[in-house]
Amino acid sequence: MTAETPRRQPTLDEVAERAGVSRSAASRVINKAPHVSRATREAVEKAIQDMGYRPNRAARALATQQTGIVALAVSHDDPELFADPFFAQVIAGVSTALEDTDFHLLLCLASSDRGRSRLTNLLHARGVDGVMLMALREDDPLTDIVSKAGLPAVHGGRPFGFEPSWYVDSDNVGGARLATEHLVGIGRTRIVTITGQLRTRVGEDRYRGYREAMVMSGLTPHGMAEADFTEAGGAAAMRTLLDRHPALDAVFAASDNMAAGALRVLNELGRSVPADVAVVGFDDLGIAELTEPPLTTVHQSIQALGTEMTRTLLGLIAGQERTSIILPTHLVRRGSA
Amino acid sequence: MTAETPRRQPTLDEVAERAGVSRSAASRVINKAPHVSRATREAVEKAIQDMGYRPNRAARALATQQTGIVALAVSHDDPELFADPFFAQVIAGVSTALEDTDFHLLLCLASSDRGRSRLTNLLHARGVDGVMLMALREDDPLTDIVSKAGLPAVHGGRPFGFEPSWYVDSDNVGGARLATEHLVGIGRTRIVTITGQLRTRVGEDRYRGYREAMVMSGLTPHGMAEADFTEAGGAAAMRTLLDRHPALDAVFAASDNMAAGALRVLNELGRSVPADVAVVGFDDLGIAELTEPPLTTVHQSIQALGTEMTRTLLGLIAGQERTSIILPTHLVRRGSA
DNA sequence: TACAAGACTGGAAGCGCTTCCAGCCTTTAT
DNA sequence: ATAAAGGCTGGAAGCGCTTCCAGTCTTGTA
Numbered sequence: 165m166t167a168e169t170p171r172r173q174p175t176l177d178e179v180a181e182r183a184g185v186s187r188s189a190a191s192r193v194i195n196k197a198p199h200v201s202r203a204t205r206e207a208v209e210k211a212i213q214d215m216g217y218r219p220n221r222a223a224r225a226l227a228t229q230q231t232g233i234v235a236l237a238v239s240h241d242d243p244e245l246f247a248d249p250f251f252a253q254v255i256a257g258v259s260t261a262l263e264d265t266d267f268h269l270l271l272c273l274a275s276s277d278r279g280r281s282r283l284t285n286l287l288h289a290r291g292v293d294g295v296m297l298m299a300l301r302e303d304d305p306l307t308d309i310v311s312k313a314g315l316p317a318v319h320g321g322r323p324f325g326f327e328p329s330w331y332v333d334s335d336n337v338g339g340a341r342l343a344t345e346h347l348v349g350i351g352r353t354r355i356v357t358i359t360g361q362l363r364t365r366v367g368e369d370r371y372r373g374y375r376e377a378m379v380m381s382g383l384t385p386h387g388m389a390e391a392d393f394t395e396a397g398g399a400a401a402m403r404t405l406l407d408r409h410p411a412l413d414a415v416f417a418a419s420d421n422m423a424a425g426a427l428r429v430l431n432e433l434g435r436s437v438p439a440d441v442a443v444v445g446f447d448d449l450g451i452a453e454l455t456e457p458p459l460t461t462v463h464q465s466i467q468a469l470g471t472e473m474t475r476t477l478l479g480l481i482a483g484q485e486r487t488s489i490i491l492p493t494h495l496v497r498r499g500s501a
Numbered sequence: 502m503t504a505e506t507p508r509r510q511p512t513l514d515e516v517a518e519r520a521g522v523s524r525s526a527a528s529r530v531i532n533k534a535p536h537v538s539r540a541t542r543e544a545v546e547k548a549i550q551d552m553g554y555r556p557n558r559a560a561r562a563l564a565t566q567q568t569g570i571v572a573l574a575v576s577h578d579d580p581e582l583f584a585d586p587f588f589a590q591v592i593a594g595v596s597t598a599l600e601d602t603d604f605h606l607l608l609c610l611a612s613s614d615r616g617r618s619r620l621t622n623l624l625h626a627r628g629v630d631g632v633m634l635m636a637l638r639e640d641d642p643l644t645d646i647v648s649k650a651g652l653p654a655v656h657g658g659r660p661f662g663f664e665p666s667w668y669v670d671s672d673n674v675g676g677a678r679l680a681t682e683h684l685v686g687i688g689r690t691r692i693v694t695i696t697g698q699l700r701t702r703v704g705e706d707r708y709r710g711y712r713e714a715m716v717m718s719g720l721t722p723h724g725m726a727e728a729d730f731t732e733a734g735g736a737a738a739m740r741t742l743l744d745r746h747p748a749l750d751a752v753f754a755a756s757d758n759m760a761a762g763a764l765r766v767l768n769e770l771g772r773s774v775p776a777d778v779a780v781v782g783f784d785d786l787g788i789a790e791l792t793e794p795p796l797t798t799v800h801q802s803i804q805a806l807g808t809e810m811t812r813t814l815l816g817l818i819a820g821q822e823r824t825s826i827i828l829p830t831h832l833v834r835r836g837s838a
Numbered sequence: 839t840a841c842a843a844g845a846c847t848g849g850a851a852g853c854g855c856t857t858c859c860a861g862c863c864t865t866t867a868t
Numbered sequence: 869a870t871a872a873a874g875g876c877t878g879g880a881a882g883c884g885c886t887t888c889c890a891g892t893c894t895t896g897t898a
Contacts, residue, residue, distance in 0.1 A: 173625060173626075173627065175853095175854060175855085176854065176855060176856095177854080177855095185877085185878085186877065186878040186879075187854095187855085187856095187878080187879095188856080188857075188858095188877075188878060188879080188880095189876085189877065189878070191855070191856060191857080192856095192857095192876095192877095194855095195856080197856095197857090198875085198876095199875060199876055199877080200875095200876075200877095201875085201876060201877090204876080204877085216625070218622060218625040218626040219626060219854085219855070220563075220626055220627055220853085220854050220855070221568075221623075221626045221627060221628040222559055222562035222563040222566075222568060222627065222628075222853080222854080222855090223563050223853070223854030223855040223856090223883090224854080224855055224856080225558075225559035225562070225563075225855090225883090226557075226559040226560050226562075226563050226853085226854080226855070226856095226883045226884065226885085227854080227855045227856040227857085227882080227883055228855080228856065228883085229559075229883075231558075231559060232628075233607070248589075249586075251589065252585075252588065252589060255608065255610075256610075259608075259610045259616075263613065263615055263616060263619070264615065266619075268607055268609070268619070268623060268628070269607065269608050269609075270570070270605055270606065270607050270608075271592065271596075271606050271607075271608045272605070272606075273592075273593075273596040276600065278600055278601065279596075279600060282600070282603075282605070285555060286558075286605060288510060288553070288555040289510075289555040289556060289557055289558045290510065290557055290558060290559065291558040291559075291569075291605070512883095512884055512885085513884065513885060513886095514884080514885095522847085522848085523847065523848040523849075524848080524849095524884095524885085524886095525847075525848060525849080525850095525886080525887075525888095526846085526847065526848070528885070528886060528887080529846095529847095529886095529887095531885095532886080534886095534887090535845090536844095536845060536846055536847080537845095537846075537847095538845080538846060538847090541846080541847085556884085556885070557883085557884050557885070559883080559884080559885090560853090560883070560884030560885040560886090561884080561885055561886080562853090562885090563853045563854065563855085563883085563884080563885070563886095564852080564853055564884080564885045564886040564887080565853085565885080565886065566853075
């Protein structure tokens with residue numbers, strides 16, 4: 165590494181002096197405030213150029229009471245769970261939305277108690293201007309921590325049993341309805357569903373969408389089994405469903421992972437998909453294209469979730485009025501239905 | 502959301518007043534500085550408790566010239582590439598190491614010009630105390646940006662053709678040697694290799710490990726094809742290798758993705774693995790367990806890479822002496838060799 | 839009993855920036 | 869020509885914290 169200037173960064177005072185104006189004048193040109201003559205502006209701009217000046221963030225934060233940083237707080241039990249492409253997508257979405265602003269992203273993995281206390285501290289110490297949080301579990305402590313902090317906050321997804329002031333969520337009910345209607349549309353009538361945890365909002369919503377669609381199509385829900393959004397859970401649920409409803413001809417699985425598990429079991433048991441039983445999943449996060457057969461599924465855009473959360477948060481920070489957002493979903497037809 | 506105190510956070514002055522001491526005294530107890538009487542300390546601690554005081558981060562940063570934030574700068578062309586479990590692992594490792602410190606993690610995706618200029622600004626504006634960077638491409642601009650900033654920095658992996666002052670890297674040469682030796686050990690002699698880009702350090706190193714092991718075993722490198730670490734690239738390379746060296750009996754692929762591609766081609770062409778040709782990969786990042794047959798591969802711990810980068814960086818920030826680190830790798834035997 | 843050596847303490851000076859304000863200088867309208 | 873209405877300007881007061889320093893109050897020792 166070449167020996168780079170370890171010298172102090174220039175300060176606003178030095179810039180002002182070099183430009184031959186007062187510090188306030190220099191500050192005004194930097195902040196594009198009014199009441200600056202052309203001559204002053206140009207002199208200051210030149211000095212800034214020459215000296216390579218950048219306003220010190222800490223000083224500015226102290227003076228303006230704004231840090232220019234937003235936090236993304238993620239609650240996850242299992243450290244592995246973070247490897248889920250889901251989070252990568254959220255982060256990608258957030259980053260995209262942040263890219264043409266002056267805000268930066270602080271990533272807070274608040275799983276352990278220690279992590280949560282760090283987050284609490286950060287918020288109360290006004291280390292960030294706002295928070296986006298992914299609090300997926302029921303009674304997630306994050307929800308409380310964040311609401312107590314008195315900072316702008318937007319939820320990704322909705323917590324179970326409580327409606328945050330601001331959230332961005334996929335249209336889970338609508339998506340599940342779409343999936344079910346598709347199965348009805350291709351002539352299936354003995355449609356069962358594998359749900360996620362019903363004590364999560366997303367699990368509940370997707371189950372509701374299924375029921376609504378069944379009822380509206382004049383069918384009665386044919387059977388359900390609660391699983392946990394995982395491949396293994398989906399496989400187990402599929403087994404019990406086949407056991408209880410041997411005549412089933414379609415299954416709506418509330419996640420692609422569970423659908424993959426279901427497919428595996430169906431394949432093992434010699435039920436051909438989609439001929440004997442049609443399968444529709446939910447998420448469309450990569451795995452759907454790799455199953456055998458490829459999975460017909462409901463697509464939700466997690467990146468969009470990320471960017472919309474960010475936009476909403478930045479709006480709130482700027483003091484604008486904002487409302488929560490439900491993102492549309494749509495069906496992607498592949499081989500399984 | 503319940504209406505939470507939108508009231509200002511208490512300041513140190515208020516704490517001091519309530520405790521009946523001076524601001525400096527209060528500051529001392531907070532920072533566990535010496536020369537504080539028991540009575541003073543207890544009074545201040547009580548006031549802090551009562552008022553729920555937290556030192557304001559911006560103010561402290563301004564006074565101490567330390568932000569308590571470290572950046573992880575990632576250079577990626579393709580936004581999708583970020584979905585690579587690789588990054589999730591790095592982040593998980595970094596977070597773990599950060600968990601019992603008072604530092605927070607700022608995530609900087611510096612792909613576009615805009616992203617890079619944001620990073621440059623952040624560094625020069627002293628928005629963070631140090632940087633970890635994953636600059637994987639040759640001549641990655643990140644390397645330059647960061648070195649010019651005059652901030653503690655540690656590289657994850659080594660850039661091509663330049664040895665940073667501080668880095669943490671997997672033992673790619675050693676790992677490749679391990680893989681190749683294993684193939685030799687099971688009696689293979691016509692061993693070919695599929696390399697990553699040879700204009701990246703990791704590509705070069707793994708190729709070198711292969712050659713060294715071959716030579717040391719008294720064999721002559723049997724053939725090589727350069728690919729790009731992807732599944733498709735691996736498949737293409739496998740085809741050309743089979744074409745040029747029909748008698749090959751083993752292949753060392755410098756990544757699991759490429760190995761997966763190679764396996765696919767071998768399966769398609771009816772060469773049985775490992776009977777006809779043995780395959781060893783490198784990385785052990787999940788996919789290795791899912792191939793058919795499961796992949797024998799060289800394991801590297803990306804989480805460890807993350808935690809070691811973090812520890813090194815924090816050490817540098819604290820002014821300690823530090824040296825670069827090469828992390829060990831080991832062979833994981835599965836079905837393919 | 840006196841005195842040096844420490845242990846505490848609070849005042850004050852920053853850290854680098856924004857922003858209010860009073861004063862000055864131009865304009866423009868009278 | 870003159871007064872009112874601005875546009876510009878720099879001084880100064882913060883933002884909330886750390887830290888140096890010169891004092892004050894204890895101690896222990898001679």
